[in-house]
Amino acid sequence: MSTTSDLAIHVVDATPTQPWHKPRVEQRRDALVYLALAVVAYAIVMVSGVAGPDGFALVFFIEVLLLTIFRSRGIGKAKSTNAIVSTVIGAGAVVAFAPWMSIFFSLITKGFQGLYFGFLVRDMRVTTPDDELNMGGIGHAIIGSMLMVLIATIITLPLGILSGVYLTEVRGRLTRVVRFVIQSMSGVPSIVAGLFIYTTVISVTGSFSGFAGALALSVLMLPTVARTAEEVLKLVPEDLRAASYALGARQWRSSLMVVLPTVRSGLTTAAILGVARVVGETAPLILTALSNNAFKFNPFDGPIASMPMYVFGMLQIGTEYSLNRAWSGSLVLMLIVLALFVTARRLGGKDKR
Numbered sequence: 001m002s003t004t005s006d007l008a009i010h011v012v013d014a015t016p017t018q019p020w021h022k023p024r025v026e027q028r029r030d031a032l033v034y035l036a037l038a039v040v041a042y043a044i045v046m047v048s049g050v051a052g053p054d055g056f057a058l059v060f061f062i063e064v065l066l067l068t069i070f071r072s073r074g075i076g077k078a079k080s081t082n083a084i085v086s087t088v089i090g091a092g093a094v095v096a097f098a099p100w101m102s103i104f105f106s107l108i109t110k111g112f113q114g115l116y117f118g119f120l121v122r123d124m125r126v127t128t129p130d131d132e133l134n135m136g137g138i139g140h141a142i143i144g145s146m147l148m149v150l151i152a153t154i155i156t157l158p159l160g161i162l163s164g165v166y167l168t169e170v171r172g173r174l175t176r177v178v179r180f181v182i183q184s185m186s187g188v189p190s191i192v193a194g195l196f197i198y199t200t201v202i203s204v205t206g207s208f209s210g211f212a213g214a215l216a217l218s219v220l221m222l223p224t225v226a227r228t229a230e231e232v233l234k235l236v237p238e239d240l241r242a243a244s245y246a247l248g249a250r251q252w253r254s255s256l257m258v259v260l261p262t263v264r265s266g267l268t269t270a271a272i273l274g275v276a277r278v279v280g281e282t283a284p285l286i287l288t289a290l291s292n293n294a295f296k297f298n299p300f301d302g303p304i305a306s307m308p309m310y311v312f313g314m315l316q317i318g319t320e321y322s323l324n325r326a327w328s329g330s331l332v333l334m335l336i337v338l339a340l341f342v343t344a345r346r347l348g349g350k351d352k353r
Contacts, residue, residue, distance in 0.1 A: 033067070034064070037060060037063045037064060037067065038060060040063065041056055041059040041060040041063060042056060044059050045059060057094075057095075057098075061091050064087060064091075065084070065087055065088070065091075068083050068084055068087045069084060071083070072084065104334070106327075107327065107330055107331045107334050108331065110324070110327040111327040111328045111329075111330055111331030111332075112328075112331070113133065113324050113327070113328070114133045114321075114324040114325050114327065114328030115328050115331070116133070116134050118134075118137055119136075119137040119138060119139075119328060119332075120137060120138065120139055120142065120332070121137060121139045122135075122136055122137030122139050123136065123137060123139055123140035123293060123294050123295050123305075124136045124137070124140065124293040124294075125140075125293050125294040125295075129313075129314055129317045129319060129321060129322035129325060130317075130319050130321050130322065131321065132321070133321060133324055133325070133328075136325075138307065138310055138325075138328070138329050138332060139295065140292065140293070140294055140295045140296070140305045141305040141306055141307045141309070141310040141329070142307060142332070143295060143296070143297065143305075144210060144289070144292070144296065144304040144305040144306045144307075145279060145305075145306040145307045145308075147210055147214075147297070147299050147304070148210050148213045148214040148217055148285075148289065148299065148304070148306060149214075149217065149275055149278065149279055150214075151210075151211060151214035151218075151299060152214045152215075152217040152218040152221050152278060153221070153271060153274070153275060155214070155215070155218045156218045156221045156222045156225055156274060157225060157271050157274075159222060159225075159226070160221075160222055160224075160225030160226040160228075160229050160270065160274070161225070161229050161260075161267060161270075163178060163182060163222075163226040163229070163230070164226055164227075164228075164229030164230040164232070164233050165229075165233065165255055165259075165260075166178060167179055167226075167230050167233075168230055168233040168234055169233070169251065169255045169259065170251070179230075182222075182223050182226045182227060183223070183227075185219070185222060185223040186223040186224070186227065188219070188220070189283075190216075190220055190281050190282075190283040190284050191283040191284065191286075191287070193216045193217075193219040193220050193284045194216045194283055194284030194285065194286065194287035194288050195287055196216075196219065197212050197213075197215045197216040197219070197284070197287070197288050198212075198287040198288060201215060201288075202287070202288060207302060208288060208289055208290045208302065208303045209288075209289065209299060209300055209301070209302060209303070209304065210289050210296070210298075210299030210300070210303075210304035211299045211300050212288040212289060213284065213285045213288040213289030213299075213304070213306070214299065215288070216281075216284035216285070216287070216288045216289075217278040217281060217284065217285075219284075220277065220278050220281060220284065221274040221275070221277060221278045222274075224270070224273055224274045224277045225270050225271060225273075225274040228266075228269065228270035228273055228274070229266075229267055229270045232263045232266030232267060232269070232270060233259065233263060235263065235266070236259050236262050236263060240258055240259070240262065241254060241258070241259065244257075244258045265347050268344075268347050269344045269347050272340050272341075272343055272344040272347070273340075273341075273344050275340055276337050276340040276341055276344070279307070279333070279336065279337060279340070280307075280308055280333055280337060281308060282308035282309060282311075282312050285306050285308060285309050286309070286312075289303060289304050289306060289309070290303035290304075290309070291303060291304075291305050291306065291309040291310070291313055292304055292305040293305070307329060307332065307333045307336075308333065310325075310326075310329045311326045311329040311330050311333065314326035314329065
């Protein structure tokens with residue numbers, strides 16, 4: 001008769017395998033192979049008529065594709081096709097990513113030359129575009145852009161959220177019309193928005209202003225906020241609405257007290273994405289706000305500066321120092337847009353409700 005002491009308990013460490021991950025030895029070997037292919041591609045570019053980074057990328061891709069086809073022999077049709085398609089998809093991803101990296105690298109290398117401590121807090125009132133790069137700055141343009149974007153956000157955010165609520169909660173007779181108009185506004189060229197405000201506001205008041213620029217930006221910002229708010233509101237479970245109705249709440253109270261608080265982080269993301277959409281627009285500001293060389297805090301008092309117009313003006317002058325200032329302004333604008341998108345991502349993923 002056996003007892004429990006006679007039983008041997010064997011504990012097996014069940015570690016999950018990951019067959020899609022190559023061992024480190026194979027990864028090092030592949031890295032050396034790709035490095036050798038890169039050297040060969042560089043040599044081909046140097047001795048042939050193919051020149052430039054584009055030619056190097058094309059030759060390197062052909063080499064990798066031929067290597068993949070050679071390695072795929074004898075492993076089956078399905079695995080061979082998968083390897084070849086994976087190589088082509090990876091090359092397509094690199095091609096899509098390369099222009100962004102090129103732009104960002106150019107902004108950093110060329111825009112860094114004109115940056116100094118006072119660049120963000122000074123204006124161009126007593127500085128000409130041909131002065132040394134340690135004079136003047138983009139502070140007045142930052143203030144002007146922030147004023148116009150703030151006014152556009154105050155105008156657009158309630159309208160965009162109300163549009164999303166109407167499309168998802170009310171679902172009235174005009175739902176299709178409102179959705180069609182919002183989708184159509186998404187494709188309106190920015191210069192058309194500026195022309196619309198020019199004919200309806202500038203022609204009446206007879207003066208360019210930051211407020212008119214904010215109205216043009218709000219026209220472009222509205223469809224982004226409305227569409228994002230609609231998609232966010234669609235994520236609210238129907239059980240929450242049903243529970244609110246079961247407690248006797250009317251539709252407007254249910255939307256205001258239950259639905260909107262549930263997705264407030266998503267609505268914040270919608271607002272930030274709308275701001276990021278319009279903060280770099282130049283065409284509508286040419287017809288509405290123009291530009292200025294000094295600090296101005298009154299959006300109703302004549303033309304006002306903005307970061308896109310600062311870059312556009314410096315680029316038009318075309319001298320060495322003005323081009324450096326244009327690159328520096330572009331770098332600051334790029335960093336602001338990047339910060340807005342990062343903030344939107346963090347706020348969008350913070351609330352898991």
